[in-house]
Amino acid sequence: MLKQQRLVVGLTLALVASASTWFYMNRILRAQQLADAAAHDRPRGNLSDLYPRWLGARELLLHGRNPYSPEITREIQQGYYGRPIDPNRPYDPKDQQAFAYPVYVVFLLAPSVGLPFHTVQIGFLWLLIGLTAVSVPFWLGVLRWRVSFVTGITFIVLMLGWLPAVQAIKLQQLTLLVAGFMAACCACLAGGWLFCAGALLALATIKPQLAWPLVLWLLLWAGSEWRLRRRFVFGFALIMLLLLSGAQLVMPSWCRMFVDAIRQYHNYTQGQSVLTSLFGLIGGRILGAGCVGACAICLWRLRREPAAGETFGRSVGLVLALTVGIVPMSALYNQVLLAPAILALVRSAVSLEPLLPSVRWARVVGLFLLIWPWMATMGLSLAAAWLTPELKERVWPMPLYPSYVLPVFVFGLALLNTWVSQACTLRDNTPAE
Numbered sequence: 001m002l003k004q005q006r007l008v009v010g011l012t013l014a015l016v017a018s019a020s021t022w023f024y025m026n027r028i029l030r031a032q033q034l035a036d037a038a039a040h041d042r043p044r045g046n047l048s049d050l051y052p053r054w055l056g057a058r059e060l061l062l063h064g065r066n067p068y069s070p071e072i073t074r075e076i077q078q079g080y081y082g083r084p085i086d087p088n089r090p091y092d093p094k095d096q097q098a099f100a101y102p103v104y105v106v107f108l109l110a111p112s113v114g115l116p117f118h119t120v121q122i123g124f125l126w127l128l129i130g131l132t133a134v135s136v137p138f139w140l141g142v143l144r145w146r147v148s149f150v151t152g153i154t155f156i157v158l159m160l161g162w163l164p165a166v167q168a169i170k171l172q173q174l175t176l177l178v179a180g181f182m183a184a185c186c187a188c189l190a191g192g193w194l195f196c197a198g199a200l201l202a203l204a205t206i207k208p209q210l211a212w213p214l215v216l217w218l219l220l221w222a223g224s225e226w227r228l229r230r231r232f233v234f235g236f237a238l239i240m241l242l243l244l245s246g247a248q249l250v251m252p253s254w255c256r257m258f259v260d261a262i263r264q265y266h267n268y269t270q271g272q273s274v275l276t277s278l279f280g281l282i283g284g285r286i287l288g289a290g291c292v293g294a295c296a297i298c299l300w301r302l303r304r305e306p307a308a309g310e311t312f313g314r315s316v317g318l319v320l321a322l323t324v325g326i327v328p329m330s331a332l333y334n335q336v337l338l339a340p341a342i343l344a345l346v347r348s349a350v351s352l353e354p355l356l357p358s359v360r361w362a363r364v365v366g367l368f369l370l371i372w373p374w375m376a377t378m379g380l381s382l383a384a385a386w387l388t389p390e391l392k393e394r395v396w397p398m399p400l401y402p403s404y405v406l407p408v409f410v411f412g413l414a415l416l417n418t419w420v421s422q423a424c425t426l427r428d429n430t431p432a433e
Contacts, residue, residue, distance in 0.1 A: 017374040018161020024377040040091035045082035056099035057106035058113040067099040103254035104243040131180030138183035143313035168333035189307040198235025224303040317341030
């Protein structure tokens with residue numbers, strides 16, 4: 001009875017924390033953005049990250065126009081910002097919102113190009129909410145963590161009220177779609193549906209910068225036991241072949257234009273990874289190379305682990321945590337990829353594994369960084385009615401303070417967690433003399 005009461009209390013707190021995040025995004029952060037835009041004559045249109053991809057897909061499939069062209073970019077800006085941006089205006093956005101995706105993303109959006117964008121927006125919003133919710137039981141299954149129904153609902157509520165996920169849902173970011181494909185892919189691997197898993201991973205490559213670390217890891221994993229895992233490679237290769245062939249048919253010169261669009265994107269956004277943002281260009285790259293090397297050594301020893309084991313789930317969480325740290329864009333919404341690593345760390349914490357004091361304190365710091373946005377949004381939500389405009393101007397960024405530090409802590413703890421788990425497995429499997 002006491003345990004059940006604790007679960008109910010936990011669920012109630014999760015609902016309050018998640019509600020506070022949505023209140024903060026809709027009533028505090030949005031109000032601040034509107035005031036700032038009005039003060040600097042900064043344009044605001046639909047601000048949907050789906051819109052540039054949808055408009056590019058519509059114009060290519062229905063009218064045969066080049067989605068990478070400057071003309072389409074200006075039309076995108078008209079809808080996204082409300083008017084084309086002007087480089088001569090100092091406060092206009094720098095992000096041109098050009099179509100900077102592989103052209104085969106249009107095949108996923110094809111069913112929607114004949115509909116009004118407002119209708120597409122509503123449907124896509126609910127699709128992202130559903131994918132975000134279902135990704136939690138997917139990741140729990142990959143980690144082989146059986147939880148009670150109430151605990152599962154609590155995790156889902158927290159995921160839907162987690163600041164990176166809320167921002168991604170509000171912006172209608174395709175990162176959530178990619179994260180959903182990745183979660184479904186790994187769940188299929190854990191369930192033995194290897195061909196389907198490969199197909200889902202291929203669909204996740206619509207955002208190559210987020211997908212390639214996981215693709216490399218899973219191809220290595222599959223190649224290490226080729227006879228048993230080759231169906232995964234076949235599924236991935238077949239769908240990639242279909243996507244690339246279809247892209248070549250609808251737009252033969254797309255690859256060159258896509259590369260050029262990516263180059264321009266990095267020029268006008270000045271995108272940096274989390275590590276380079278924290279430690280500078282040189283220090284961040286050195287640390288990034290070190291993280292990749294440490295991760296590679298750890299994963300090499302896990303390449304033969306079965307997908308049905310908990311260790312495999314930890315390895316996937318480690319790869320995605322590395323991705324958030326090294327991808328050349330430090331957007332908050334990318335941190336939804338930290339979910340499997342965080343769940344793996346929570347499972348290790350509740351299992352009361354023996355730890356060194358330094359590791360225990362590092363976990364405490366990591367937990368504080370994770371829950372701080374909820375603490376801050378609850379405080380700001382409670383005090384919203386009494387905050388003066390001047391005070392709001394000073395305190396609205398509070399929930400965002402740990403945004404750059406959290407991925408570093410999660411990756412470090414995930415690497416340590418995976419390494420220790422691997423060492424324990426080797427120790428348990430070593431026959432006594």
